[in-house]
Amino acid sequence: MESPRWQEARTVLLYHSLPDEVDTHAFIRQWTGRKRILLPVVVGDDLELRAYAGDETLQTGAFRIAEPTGKAFTDYAAIDLAIVPGMAFDRRGNRLGRGKGYYDRLLPRLVAYKIGLCFPFQMVEDIPAEAHDVRMDEIVCGGTRITIQDKNNKER
Numbered sequence: 110m111e112s113p114r115w116q117e118a119r120t121v122l123l124y125h126s127l128p129d130e131v132d133t134h135a136f137i138r139q140w141t142g143r144k145r146i147l148l149p150v151v152v153g154d155d156l157e158l159r160a161y162a163g164d165e166t167l168q169t170g171a172f173r174i175a176e177p178t179g180k181a182f183t184d185y186a187a188i189d190l191a192i193v194p195g196m197a198f199d200r201r202g203n204r205l206g207r208g209k210g211y212y213d214r215l216l217p218r219l220v221a222y223k224i225g226l227c228f229p230f231q232m233v234e235d236i237p238a239e240a241h242d243v244r245m246d247e248i249v250c251g252g253t254r255i256t257i258q259d260k261n262n263k264e265r
Contacts, residue, residue: 112254114222114247118189120145122158122221125167125175130194131226137161147188149215150176156215158182188221193245198225202244202257203236216243224249 115121121144126133137146141161149156151171159177161167170176193212197205204225206212216223225245232250248255 112224112247112249114190114224118144120147120188120190122147122149122188122191122193122219123161124149124192124194126194127172127174131228133192133226138164147182148177149211151211154210154214156211158185158188185218186220188219191216191219191221191223193223193225195225195227195231197231197233197236198227198245198248198250199233199236200248200255200257201236201238202246202248203238203242204245205233205236213242217241222246226250 110116121140123133123137123146124130125137125148137148140146141163146161147158148161150159151174158181159179160182161177162179166178167175168178193204193216195204195206202225204212223243223245225248227248227250229251232248238244244257246257248257
């Protein structure tokens with residue numbers, strides 16, 4: 110919440126956490142009405158984004174994740190900030206997902222600043238990455254902000 114990126118953002122992509130992820134449920138409820146909160150919905154092999162409008166509008170979707178109902182949000186350019194889960198992250202901003210590629214297909218569509226959110230044990234030395242993989246701009250790990258540096262060792 111102290112991040113200037115968070116404070117300035119109007120439209121934010123978050124995720125409705127699973128039991129083994131950093132809990133986002135109270136955070137989503139806290140900021141609803143003050144920011145447009147988008148949550149992903151699994152549709153086939155892709156993630157569709159929908160606006161969160163309260164817990165009463167959630168339904169259990171694929172993988173037992175609570176997902177919002179309503180219309181798909183497709184104005185990806187309007188998303189100011191994306192807060193992304195992962196199984197692991199490294200200090201170069203690489204992310205390891207759950208293996209289905211949902212975020213791998215979604216993230217290239219976003220121009221938003223991307224923050225990976227994780228527990229300290231999820232930070233690892235190195236995650237193999239390919240040229241098409243989208244790196245995080247920042248990682249928030251156990252309350253600590255880690256700014257990612259580019260190949261020239263400059264903050265991005």
